[in-house]
Amino acid sequence: MKIAVIGGTGLIGSQVVRILNSRGHEAVPHSPSTGLDLIGGTGLAEALDGVDVVVNLTNSPTFDEASIDWFRVSMDNLLAAAATARVKHAVILSIVGVDLVPALDYYRAKVLQEDVLKAGPVPYSIVRVTQFFEFINTVLSWDADDNTVRLPATRIQPMASSEVAEAVADASVGAPLQGTRSYAGPEVFTLDELGRIALATRGDRRVVVTDDSSGMFAAAQGDALIAKDDATIVKTTYMEWLNR
Template identity: 75%
Template sequence: MKIAVIGGTGLIGSQVVKILNTRGHEAIPHSPSTGLDLLSRKGLPEALAGADVVVNLTNSPTFDEASPAFFQTSMDNLLTDAAAAGVGHAVVLSIVGADQVPDLVYYRAKVLQENILKAGPIPYSIVRATQFFEFVDAALSWTADESTVRLPTTLVQPIAAADVAHAVADVSAGAPLRGTRNVAGPEVFALDELGRITLAARGDDRTVVTDNSAGMFAAASGDALIAKDGAAIAKTTYREWLAR
């Protein structure tokens, strides 16, 4: 199959392209660095020409109030041009629990993206993943200073980006789900506990201070970000990933 991977040079996209090509598909990466602009549609018809599947792994440049407009415009453009090109399957990567955290505008924007896809003209699949191992350091940096890192006790179930990429590749090469597949890591942590594990592994002597108002994930309560029954559980543990 010919598969257009939009956002195909990023953390997940570059791995998806490699996996699909190794399996014998023709996966082609498209991104601003290859001349594609989803918002203006520059390069989009060309990227979709002859594609059987389009995988959308693009992300809003910001997590703020501008993110809904980004997903509205980018999805409208993508679906319009994909339908014109005769693409038979559209895949989007989203977030486990996105609909359970309405106080986060970025999560509302991801739900909007999903809903546009569901209402669109192309058979679709949604892959929802939990937070990536690779983003833990960024989450720590949001509320850190020279001596402390403030983190809430929010429950998270992080997953390796490589495992997410395999899940996206599997769905992209299959028949449209016309629904959602959830993927998650094998372990649940309180975010402050995850911070302590991470700092210790890095040899970082800063102290983690539990603060349930700190950072973006403070807006999530209970098990909002935890995969529910029926999710695919990846094998890579956080400590295994850290050790690599």
């Protein structure tokens, strides 16, 4: 099976390409570094020529309101090119609970991406996952100084990016779901709790201050980002991931 992985040089995409190729498929990574421009359309026809499946793992350059137009234009361009190339299956990566946090521009943008895919001309699968373990370092930098890190007590259920990539790879070689499949980590943390664990394991003496107005995840209330009953729970715990 020939599979075009758009965003195939990033954290998830590079792992998806490696997994698919190890399974005997022909997975080809595409990104701006390979000459693909999803917004302008340059390189799309060439990337999708002879392709059975297209996997879209690209991300907008910002998390603000501009991300809404970015996802709209990029998806419209991708699906038009995929239909012309007679691609049989389109897969995107989304977020567990993305439709439950409308206060976040980026989450509304991802919902729009899902909706454009659902209404498009190509059979599809949506893979929703929880936050990556790898993302915690970025979160720790958002509202921090030399002494403190401010984090909300938002409940999250993070997972390893390697298991995200496995989930995407599985969806890519399966029949189109015409729906959504969700995955989540085996443990639930509050974000401030996870921040304290992350700092302690690397000997960082900064103090985590619980601040429910701090950072983008402050907008997620209750169990919005926690897996629902239909989610597949993966195996790797946070401490297992750290020890690797």
